[in-house]
Structure formats: structure tokens, C-alpha cells
Amino acid sequence: MSEQASNLDKLASLQPTEAEVTAFLDASRVSPESNLIGVLQAVQERFGFLPAAALRQASRRMRIPLSRIYGVVSFYAQFYTEPHGRHTVRCCRGTACHVRGGKKVIQAVGDALNLDDGETSEDMMFSFETVACLGACALSPVVVIDGAYYGKVTPRRIQTVLSRIIADESKREDGK
Ligand code: FES
Numbered sequence: 001m002s003e004q005a006s007n008l009d010k011l012a013s014l015q016p017t018e019a020e021v022t023a024f025l026d027a028s029r030v031s032p033e034s035n036l037i038g039v040l041q042a043v044q045e046r047f048g049f050l051p052a053a054a055l056r057q058a059s060r061r062m063r064i065p066l067s068r069i070y071g072v073v074s075f076y077a078q079f080y081t082e083p084h085g086r087h088t089v090r091c092c093r094g095t096a097c098h099v100r101g102g103k104k105v106i107q108a109v110g111d112a113l114n115l116d117d118g119e120t121s122e123d124m125m126f127s128f129e130t131v132a133c134l135g136a137c138a139l140s141p142v143v144v145i146d147g148a149y150y151g152k153v154t155p156r157r158i159q160t161v162l163s164r165i166i167a168d169e170s171k172r173e174d175g176k
Contacts, residue, residue, distance in 0.1 A: 014048075014083040014124070021053045030061045036072060040079055049080040077131065085120045085127035087165055089113065090144040094133035101154070102141035106130055108155030109143065112162045125169055 016024075024046055030039050039062070043054045050073060059066040073079045091106045106117075115121060115128040134142045139151025143158050150161060 016047055016051055016053065018053050018057075021051060021057055025054070025057055025061060030058060032061070032063045034062055036062065036064060036069065037076075040069075040073065044079060048086070049082055049084045052081070055081075080127075083120070083124065085124050086169075087125060087146055088127045088129070088144075089162070090134065091128075091130045092132075092134045092140065092142045093130040094137065094140075096133075096137035097141040100140045100152075104155050105141045105143060105153055105158055108159055109162065112159045125166075 024043070025039075028034075028039070028042055036058075039058055040050060043058070044050055047054065055069050055073070056066060058064070059069050073081060089109055091109055092102055093106060094102070097105075109128060110116060113121065113126050113128050115126065117128065117130045120127040134144055134149070136142050136149055136151060139149065141153055143150045143153050145161065145165070150158065
């Protein structure tokens with residue numbers, strides 16, 4: 001099987017069934033009174049991303065046009081419509097970070113994870129992305145991992161942080 005075909009199979013296998021989505025939205029009591037952002041966050045927390053089936057069902061249940069839901073989803077960088085890694089690493093490529101060595105930090109993260117900007121590792125452990133500004137320019141260069149800010153980072157420090165996460169993940173795997 002080609003690498004591309006096996007990746008597509010893997011992505012397809014990560015999609016929940018319609019029944020799983022229904023069960024989750026039933027249990028969450030999603031209705032016209034629900035808060036859209038809250039529902040989207042809950043769905044993403046449960047499935048790791050926003051499956052199309054969940055967005056369709058949420059649209060029907062909340063009586064919000066699907067196009068509006070997609071508008072909200074694309075507005076917020078926190079939401080993903082594709083399967084996403086268990087850990088999200090965001091590097092800033094903004095000017096303040098760039099002039100303080102951000103490019104080397106981005107390179108170090110890419111090398112440590114063996115990923116390019118916008119990619120997710122095959123084992124779904126990491127997603128890597130660069131963003132225009134992480135809103136913490138005084139701390140530049142900045143990297144955000146799973147929502148935690150790391151300021152004034154160096155390539156070596158961020159590689160140490162990533163190695164720790166990788167070590168924790170393999171301990172978790174071994175303990176299964
Ligand atoms: S430019 Fe990097 S946090 Fe603003």
C-alpha cells in the first residue's frame with residue numbers, strides 16, 4: 001500500500017461514526033439553547049477535532065445554519081476540522097520573535113518532531129504549526145505547546161521540553 005493511501009486510511013479510521021456523534025450530542029443535551037462555542041469546544045475535546053458529522057448534527061439541533069457554524073470554526077484558530085495530534089506545538093513567526101531568533105526555534109521544533117509547518121505526525125502525537133503572532137511579543141521568541149506559553153525560548157530549551165513530552169508519551173504507551 002502506498003504511504004499516501006495508508007495515511008488516508010488512518011485519517012478515515014479516526015472519523016467517529018454518525019452513531020457515536022449522536023450519542024455524544026444526546027448526552028451533552030445539545031439544543032437551540034446551547035452555546036455554540038461551548039458545544040464546539042466539547043466536541044473537539046471528545047473527538048480531538050470537529051468531525052463534519054458533528055457539525056451537521058449540531059446545526060440541526062441548534063437551528064444554526066451550517067455555513068454560519070463553519071464561519072465560526074474558521075474564525076478561531078483553536079478549532080480543527082481534521083484529525084489533530086494529541087499535542088499541538090505552535091511557533092510564532094511574527095516580527096518580534098523573528099528578530100530574537102524565532103526562525104532557529106521554528107527550525108529546531110521542526111527537526112525535533114520531523115514535521116513541516118501544518119503537519120501532523122503519523123502516530124498522531126504532534127501537530128506543528130506556525131502563527132503570525134501569539135500575542136506575547138514581550139516574551140519573544142514564543143512557542144505554545146498545548147496552550148502553555150514558553151517565552152524567551154532557545155532551540156535547546158524547546159527541544160528539551162519536546163523530549164520530555166515524548167518520554168512521557170512513551171511511558172504512557174508502555175503502561176497500557
Ligand atoms: S511576534 Fe511573536 S508573539 Fe508576537
